[in-house]
Amino acid sequence: MRAWLEKAGFDPRFTSLVLALALIWVALALATDGIFLTPRNLYNLSIQTCVTALMACGMVYLIVARQIDLSVGSQMAFTGMVIAWVQVEGLGAETPFAWIASIGAGLVAGMLLGAFQGWWTAYRGLPAFVVTLAGYLMFRGAAFLVADGQTLAPLSTTFQRIGGGVHGSIGPQWSWLLGLLACAWVISQAVYARRSRRRYNAAMAPMWAEVVKTLVTCAALLGFVAVVCAYPDPGVDEGVAATGKGIGVPVLILIAVAAVLTIVSQRTRFGRHVFAYGGNPEAAFLSGLPTKRVVLTLFMLMGALAAIAAVITTSRLNSGTHSIGQMAELYVIAATVIGGASFAGGVGTIPGAIVGALLIQSLDNGMVLMDVSSAKRQIFIGLILIGAVWMDNVYTRRMTR
Amino acid sequence: MTALVEVRGLSKHFGGLMAVDRVHCTLHAGEVVGLLGHNGAGKSTLIKVLSGVYPADEGEILVRGEQKTFESPSEAREAGIETIHQTLALAENLDAPSNLFLGRELLTPWRTLDTDRMEHEALQVISRLNPNFRDMKKPVRDMSGGQRQTVAIARALYFNAKILIMDEPCAALGPAEVRMVQETIRRLKAEGIGIFLISHDMGDVFEACDRVTVMKNGAVVDTVRVADVTQDDVLAMIILGEKSKARGTQMNTDEHR
Ligand SMILES: Nc1ncnc2c1ncn2[C@@H]1O[C@H](COP(=O)(O)OP(=O)(O)OP(=O)(O)O)[C@@H](O)[C@H]1O
Numbered sequence: 211m212r213a214w215l216e217k218a219g220f221d222p223r224f225t226s227l228v229l230a231l232a233l234i235w236v237a238l239a240l241a242t243d244g245i246f247l248t249p250r251n252l253y254n255l256s257i258q259t260c261v262t263a264l265m266a267c268g269m270v271y272l273i274v275a276r277q278i279d280l281s282v283g284s285q286m287a288f289t290g291m292v293i294a295w296v297q298v299e300g301l302g303a304e305t306p307f308a309w310i311a312s313i314g315a316g317l318v319a320g321m322l323l324g325a326f327q328g329w330w331t332a333y334r335g336l337p338a339f340v341v342t343l344a345g346y347l348m349f350r351g352a353a354f355l356v357a358d359g360q361t362l363a364p365l366s367t368t369f370q371r372i373g374g375g376v377h378g379s380i381g382p383q384w385s386w387l388l389g390l391l392a393c394a395w396v397i398s399q400a401v402y403a404r405r406s407r408r409r410y411n412a413a414m415a416p417m418w419a420e421v422v423k424t425l426v427t428c429a430a431l432l433g434f435v436a437v438v439c440a441y442p443d444p445g446v447d448e449g450v451a452a453t454g455k456g457i458g459v460p461v462l463i464l465i466a467v468a469a470v471l472t473i474v475s476q477r478t479r480f481g482r483h484v485f486a487y488g489g490n491p492e493a494a495f496l497s498g499l500p501t502k503r504v505v506l507t508l509f510m511l512m513g514a515l516a517a518i519a520a521v522i523t524t525s526r527l528n529s530g531t532h533s534i535g536q537m538a539e540l541y542v543i544a545a546t547v548i549g550g551a552s553f554a555g556g557v558g559t560i561p562g563a564i565v566g567a568l569l570i571q572s573l574d575n576g577m578v579l580m581d582v583s584s585a586k587r588q589i590f591i592g593l594i595l596i597g598a599v600w601m602d603n604v605y606t607r608r609m610t611r
Numbered sequence: 612m613t614a615l616v617e618v619r620g621l622s623k624h625f626g627g628l629m630a631v632d633r634v635h636c637t638l639h640a641g642e643v644v645g646l647l648g649h650n651g652a653g654k655s656t657l658i659k660v661l662s663g664v665y666p667a668d669e670g671e672i673l674v675r676g677e678q679k680t681f682e683s684p685s686e687a688r689e690a691g692i693e694t695i696h697q698t699l700a701l702a703e704n705l706d707a708p709s710n711l712f713l714g715r716e717l718l719t720p721w722r723t724l725d726t727d728r729m730e731h732e733a734l735q736v737i738s739r740l741n742p743n744f745r746d747m748k749k750p751v752r753d754m755s756g757g758q759r760q761t762v763a764i765a766r767a768l769y770f771n772a773k774i775l776i777m778d779e780p781c782a783a784l785g786p787a788e789v790r791m792v793q794e795t796i797r798r799l800k801a802e803g804i805g806i807f808l809i810s811h812d813m814g815d816v817f818e819a820c821d822r823v824t825v826m827k828n829g830a831v832v833d834t835v836r837v838a839d840v841t842q843d844d845v846l847a848m849i850i851l852g853e854k855s856k857a858r859g860t861q862m863n864t865d866e867h868r
């Protein structure tokens with residue numbers, strides 16, 4: 211089965227992950243009498259997944275490069291407080307463009323936190339585990355200090371839309387347009403790749419497999435658009451016929467970030483260097499790669515992504531509190547590992563991490579619908595994590611034998 | 612004629628251990644110099660200093676008469692020094708083309724990786740060394756020891772080095788591949804490239820090298836011309852660490868080329 215998948219150009223790991231997700235969805239749909247699969251719940255699920263998935267995109271890079279960041283939750287809290295502070299205390303929430311300035315400040319703050327951790331790790335040679343454990347404590351403390359433990363609210367009304375709540379989506383027309391554009395892009399990429407490979411007479415996966423892969427991807431994209439458009443927008447004013455909500459803003463952000471980071475990881479020098487470093491740090495150094503700079507950049511990227519996650523979270527809460535992002539690091543790392551990244555380094559994909567995040571969030575969401583207590587949910591998700599890593603071990607052992 | 616590479620009084624220590632101890636040696640264009648010595652003699656450390664991996668503690672390196680200090684492996688590469696390290700320095704999770712172009716990737720006009728062209732180029736240079744090598748998409752992890760070594764050698768050859776350092780390049784190669792490497796060495800020599808060759812195989816050394824520099828415990832025992840000595844003489848130098856009593860070694864071969 212595995213050999214057959216590989217021959218057809220399917221990544222066996224990713225394929226089994228998607229199949230696992232499909233199984234879980236069917237199970238949850240049955241267990242909740244179909245509530246899980248209602249447009250309303252799937253829209254919420256898509257929004258809930260974004261925060262974890264965004265940070266998982268950065269965590270993949272770090273884990274691929276044999277690093278880890280335990281402080282992402284605390285980074286969210288600190289950058290979230292910075293954002294809220296700029297809006298509420300600094301510029302005034304309804305000052306024009308204050309929300310943009312606050313996002314800029316949050317991103318800079320996140321990158322500075324990342325630079326701090328990256329510097330200690332890359333240039334001073336401390337283990338990332340220790341540095342980011344320290345960051346976990348320090349940044350949480352710093353988040354408290356920003357407003358002396360106060361909650362900062364309310365935030366700009368424009369800013370609130372970023373969280374995907376009221377007016378936080380782009381409506382059916384734009385959603386369909388975007389969905390179709392995405393499909394066109396997927397198809398053109400597949401065609402372009404084949405043409406380029408033919409030019410050099412390189413080996414190619416069979417045509418039918420490529421077609422299946424492209425069709426499944428497009429079907430998933432359009433299916434998603436159809437679902438979120440089927441969810442009537444509850445925020446629309448009384449009296450007007452309700453239209454569908456369409457794709458939520460957080461999802462758009464996630465798609466943009468994931469697309470950019472996927473291209474960076476597969477098509478750029480930097481991405482290649484990250485994977486080379488993760489595969490063999492010594493070889494990367496001997497090949498003249500700027501290994502320290504690569505690691506530093508990765509931590510800064512992680513900080514920026516934590517800041518974006520904080521933008522979405524504070525926007526949804528319409529306030530800045532220092533307690534956001536608790537346990538986020540664990541969910542993010544779990545999502546990344548479930549998505550196929552390996553702590554041995556050099557292995558991991560962004561789509562995998564996003565599906566991993568979706569898988570965890572689906573379980574969480576579904577169990578809430580089933581009235582499972584939060585204590586039991588934690589136990590269950592912990593077990594899923596162990597199961598995923600165990601499967602990863604079995605998989606790698608089989609690969610190297 | 613100024614030497615391609617001249618090493619003067621080079622030292623490198625790890626804590627209290629003198630891994631390289633005031634080493635002198637030279638390499639001329641179109642010449643192959645063998646670096647010999649027992650395990651732990653300091654050969655790899657010496658060439659790592661030459662290729663910018665370690666900074667020297669003492670002494671200097673001259674490339675074409677010009678003094679150089681390499682801060683990083685990429686600076687040594689820029690000076691035209693390519694190195695095949697004993698450990699091969701391959702990223703196991705990447706395929707052969709990715710490794711071959713690691714740090715020097717070919718880019719499309721949009722500054723993205725030109726993977727297909729890299730694969731094509733890699734196939735050209737690798738199949739010259741080993742015509743049976745076809746599967747370019749396989750990660751290096753899944754290759755045989757000899758195939759990996761072929762990738763490492765191809766990487767050093769592709770970029771038109773002026774100075775080539777080979778740290779036991781044939782250790783894992785089959786007889787046919789060793790022949791190819793020997794032939795490649797001869798071809799490069801004819802093109803005026805200077806080669807430092809580290810090997811424990813006396814036969815290979817005597818076939819490929821013009822001179823050999825023998826090291827023991829970090830220091831140079833002597834440098835002799837291969838034509839002036841027998842394999843037994845050199846073996847004795849490696850084991851006993853004494854200058855050869857054979858004729859012709861009294862004159863300093865470094866000065867008389
Ligand atoms: N990174 C290092 N740190 C500490 N000591 C080292 C390091 N690298 C090498 N050494 C020591 O330096 C000495 C020389 O090692 P080197 O690798 O240069 O030997 P070599 O001549 O290449 O041996 P071989 O034939 O086994 O490859 C050895 O005693 C080794 O233990």
Ligand SMILES: [Mg+2]
Pocket residue numbers: 654655656697778
């Ligand atoms: Mg050695």
